[in-house]
Amino acid sequence: MxxxxxxxxxxxxxxxxxxxxxxxxxxxxPFYINEKMYYEDIDLSQEQFYQMLASGANISTSQxxxxxxxxxxxxxxxxxxxxxxxxxxxxxxxxxxxxxxxxxxxxxxxxxxxxxxxxxxxxxxxxxxxxxxxxxxxxxxxxxxxxxTKYDSSIYIMVNTLDYLKKGGRITPTAAAIGTLLKLKPVLQIQGEKLDAYAKARSVKQAKSLMIKAMQHDFVERFGSDEQGTGMYLQLAYTGDRGEAERFYQEVRQIFPKQDIVMDPLSLSVSCHIGPGALAVACTKKLW
Structure with missing residues (x-):
């Protein structure tokens, strides 16, 4: 063996x-922040990252x-x-x-x-x-x-601000301006390789509802489970604002009371492209 x-x-x-x-x-x-290299969780904490992001630092990811x-x-x-x-x-x-x-x-x-x-x-x-x-x-x-089993997972992410999607060139400045004016909260998805658009919500509350309904749909239609996600792991992630994430956690627990829900900060490599205040719900099909 x-x-x-x-x-x-x-x-x-x-x-x-x-x-x-x-x-x-x-x-x-590794991350380059104002041309200096930092290593996540070595000399770059979550708190430091978001402080630098908020200050307008030039941040780029690296392999x-x-x-x-x-x-x-x-x-x-x-x-x-x-x-x-x-x-x-x-x-x-x-x-x-x-x-x-x-x-x-x-x-x-x-x-x-x-x-x-x-x-x-x-x-x-x-x-x-x-x-x-x-x-x-x-x-x-x-x-x-x-x-x-690589496609046996789903992630839905609510973006709280359009500034970072604009900065990364994922949406145009005009679209970002209109979205900000209308207070849109885009919901993105990862169901395979890419980060793609899924829906637009008019409020955080609506975005949360969209993500939960999408997850229940995937439980049943993609993974052959039920709306409670029997045989699935249910996971939450967030960027920066743990307080809002904790509130979301409690809301999700009420809807899925039988689930043992894991919640972690979203990867900084994704966070730098979508900014703080994002919330995500994810699932993975159990192997056993």
Whole structure:
């Protein structure tokens, strides 16, 4: 039986302290802020990130440094037979493609999973991989299971401000101005590789209702469950405003009382493109 190490990146929302408790490794994502490099959860906290974002700092995302990836794999392979590496969705970053190319030189000892996950759904993939490794599955078997079920998740995100979508070129300045005037709250979705538009709401309350109804629809129509999400993990994420997220959490708990709901900050790599005050609801189909 192979001894398999599990690696992910900080886009999963798993902190360094949580990684230690889980027995996994988390590569911190690098960010350039006013041309200086920071590493998420190493020398860049959630609070610092949002303070810099609010101050108008020039923030750009970057892939993990190749040397850091290789050094981590080499270190783990002195104690483990194989490594399963679970990066963020290949549709949102080039880090998955880079890792896949690097793994070729490891002759099957490193398997990179491309299962289109981000944030809380990526976190669940990591926990699933950890359980599969504990059951004696090889890196190749874990990769196949996670990739075969890569579309078994949904994320809906309410954007609180249009400023960052405009800044990133995802909407035009005119559309942003009209949307701001009408107080629109766009709801975005991730059901696979990309972050796409889903609906427009006229209030936070309406956006929350849209997301919950969309989730119930997916439970039944996409995943063959019921409106309570039997056999599904239900997850929440947010950017910046934990107080509003806690209120949303309580509202969702009332609608899905049987669910054990996980809530984490949304990945900073997504947050810098949508800004603070966003709320997200997500689900992942259980493997067991």
């Amino acid at each position: 192979s001894k398999v190490a599990i690696v992910t990146d900080s886009n999963s929302g798993i902190t360094q302290s949580q990684a230690l408790a889980f027995g996994i490794r988390v590569l911190p994502m 993990p440094v190749v040397a850091n990836v290789l050094d981590l794999w080499d270190e783990l392979l002195t104690s483990y037979d194989q490594v399963v590496h679970i990066p963020m969705s290949s549709g949102l970053s080039g880090s998955c493609e880079t890792a896949t190319a690097l793994a070729v030189d490891y002759d099957g000892r490193v398997e990179v999973v491309n299962n289109q996950r981000i944030s809380v759904t990526q976190r669940q993939s990591v926990l699933d991989a950890l359980k599969l490794a504990g059951e004696g599955k090889s890196a190749q078997e874990i990769k196949k299971i996670l990739e075969d």
